[in-house]
Amino acid sequence: MTAVPLPRQPSQPSDRTTAAGGGAAPDITPVFALKELVARLNREQHKIQDLLSSLGFALRSFNNLNQFLELIPLMASRVTDSDGGALLLFKPNGQVRLERLHCQDSRWTREIRKAMETATRQVTASLPTVAPGETISLLPGAIATLDHQVSHHLGSDVQLFGTAILVKNTERGRLYVFSRDPQYTWTETRQKLVRLVADQTAVAIENDELTVELRKKERLDRELEIGAEIQLRLLPRQCPKIQGVELAARCKTANRVGGDYYDFIPASYDQMRSKKDGSSERGRWSVAIGDVMGKGVPAGLIMTMTRGMLRAEVLNAHSPARILQHLNRVMYADLENSNRFVTLFYSEYDPISRTLFYSNAAHNPPLLWQASTQSIRRLDTLGMLIGLDADTHYQDAQVQLNPGDTLIYYTDGFTDAADQSGDRFDEENLTKAFEWACQHCHTPQEILEYLFDRVHAFTGAIDRNADDMTLIVMQIKE
Incomplete structure (x- = not known):
């Protein structure tokens, strides 16, 4: 949630009225400013609640995992008032793939995509060769390298935060959210919101895999x-x-x-x-x-x-x-x-x-x-x-x-x-x-x-x- 500073009081009285007794009336501008601040905070809170509620509805309603994943970077950036988000998934063969990308300003999309794909290629190239059909899990060291490469290729002027997508205690991807605003900070509240979106992503992936297994079982039963x-x-x-x-x-x-x-x-x-x-x-x-x-x-x-x-x-x-x-x-x-x-x-x-x-x-x-x-x-x-x-x-x-x-x-x-x-x-x-x-x-x-x-x-x-x-x-x- 974005912290909004209180408006500064003017150093000199600028608009005063005279009471019937001839004295100066109290300045009511700070009261109005405080009310506006509270109203703005409430609007932002309701906006976040509505977005998360919409994401939960999509999780319950969508039968297609790709449709749900399409929403993840968008929702993560919207609830944190950031400039965009990127969803990276780890494949069973150890490859890292940019699954979805969203930028509030479409002019940055190509630049951000290029940076993300360059980072994933470098991390994938450093992994051992995996035979067809074999699976590999990224070690913590490789995941730390991925975070470093993404941050490096996006540039130092980008405020970046990434969190894990955990499915059955196994990291299956990363959700990155970024902002180019130099005044933007990753508060604890914003980090929690990104983790919440990542958790719902993990639930969607697990549900999809369970559905696939169930269909296989039904086909085998038949x-x-x-x-x-x-x-x-x-x-x-x-x-x-x-x-x-x-x-x-x-x-x-x-x-x-x-x-x-x-x-x-x-x-x-x-x-x-x-x-x-x-x-x-x-x-x-x-x-x-x-x-x-x-x-x-x-x-x-x-x-x-x-x-x-x-x-x-x-x-x-x-x-x-x-x-x-x-x-x-x-x-x-x-x-x-x-x-x-x-x-x-x-x-x-x-x-x-x-x-x-x-x-x-x-x-x-x-x-x-x-x-x-x-x-x-x-x-x-x-x-x-x-x-x-x-x-x-x-x-x-x-x-x-x-x-x-x-x-x-x-x-x-x-x-x-x-x-x-x-x-x-x-x-x-x-x-x-x-x-x-x-x-x-x-x-x-x-x-x-x-x-x-x-x-x-x-x-x-x-x-x-x-x-x-x-x-x-x-x-x-x-």
Whole structure:
């Protein structure tokens, strides 16, 4: 706020009136001058309040940061009754750029701009070279040099004041205000006003960056939703009708996009063409379950790649072990570069002979409940992870299934599920729960629901799980 001196009293009385009693009347000029001074101070105070209020309104209303920054040098000079202002911003690569400039007298604009740009070039040239994409923060020494260079190039006849624009305790620029009036002084009040404008500038910059991050997040969320929708469509929409078999399946991902995979694949081209008329029930069907190491988008992409390659390989009519071997060789280069691997259990069921042919690539072995013996056995073969070793060999095995037998394929989301103490549900608890379900539940869907409920009760988490959880229940009927 500009300090206005009191008007000086005249040394000689100049305009007096005579009272009725003949004496001299008191001079009332100082009273009028004092009233005018108070009125002027009030007008200036209201002007400053109006300007700052307008700046606050712009901060709330403008969606474009550039529009707001355009006001900053103007407002800073207006609230301090100075000749102009300049806004300099520090870029992530360390460069200093003159962002906005305002001069009350446009004749000085070119001269002031040249001085500011010369100062910024000299400071930028003294900074170390930064590689593309890297960021650098100006050190206090560089900022002090910048102040010195700006003052030097503007000249000694310019009254200059500069303050920092701090965003999250990091200096992101400088706001300079200047005057060519030799009587102009940077009072404490004027300095506070400049700092107030600088603070609002920092808020605008931070709000803009938060808005950009929010838009990025919204765009990523939308892409994840699309990815999750595509992945969900790639999983079987319903269990197929296979002669003498009843199925139930569910995949519950920890994130919107997961790395678990299961599939039911007709074992021949003829079956794929005959799915609509129901004749595929009598043909062989592949039942597969897999798990990509990790979660989220990378695991989901690899899962999608695995699905496509496996479906193409199944139609070649090789044995389960040969199918896994070919799949491993094809996927090895891509998985090696990604440092991710896939566990996969692949099986083919022949409804005519009720025989299950299978091979395992280091996946959790399925559990088979044999009704005739009231016992559970694990279906497993030797074999390494898909993508770990290009020359890995896999083994074939088979098992005869009978009416009443029930088989579960599952991922490690079940056995690795942990309670509040960190104890895992593990395979032993899953086996006990499966055994109870086979004795008390009547359909594969009931068994599936019971096993999911048991895991949720163990972990205490109903709506969320730490890892993807997938389960297939296959039951042989008469």
